[in-house]
Amino acid sequence: MIDEFHGIRLNATLAGLQHRYNLRLQNTRGMVPEIYEATRVGDVENAMLHFYNNSLKEFWVDMHERRMVPDHIEKELQAQFGEPKERGVRSGGQNDAGLGLKLPSAEGATQPGTGREKKLAGFPYRMDVAWADDETRTEATIYYTSTESATCSSLLTIHVSATHWLDSNRPGIGSVASASPSTNTLDQSNGLPAPAEAPKRLFP
Secondary structure (H helix, E strand, O other): OOOEEOOEEOOOOHHHHHHHHOOEEOOOOOOOOEEEEEEEEOOEEEEEEEEEOOEEEEEEEEEOOEOOOHHHHHHHHHHHHOOOOEEEEEOOOOOOOOHHHOOOOOOOOOOOOOHHHHHHHOOOEEEEEEEEOOOOEEEEEEEEOOOOOOOOOEEEEEEEEOHHHHHHHHHHHOOOOOOOOOOOOOOOOOOOOOOOOOOOOOOO
């Protein structure tokens, strides 16, 4: 199953996740989507969740940085999701936005700082991996500091979306909110940027 990560599963209700993650509303109740955030829960550094009519249809998760090589994290992901449909490695200071830098936003909110972007920019290497089926798309980005196992630290970000449902319902719900790369979810919990276009695929 590719629709679940770290106890967060698509189509879950707000009540089903509230107790475990102590979710905080980031926009206005009744907006579409309603956006909730959680910070520093167990191994999760930050999570952002989009609910449509009390049903979770899209979420982003940042995990804590760990002292390990990205291959180890990729193997953990493959144990859960299976062989990826897409995979790519980038290095040499490529600072393109990428899905790993995008998190949700809400209309009318102010732009936060760039602490998250700066943190991720401190990782000179990244690995992009993606899984998809007829209903769901899961994208992982592993940021890492070195190709040497003795000195390597890695940070995993995950984006899971009910792509079929979102595409089918888009005429009724408008564009899916997706934040600009300046979103600072590691350091900010209240600021939310202006809406952008719907999430894109990892690779051209």
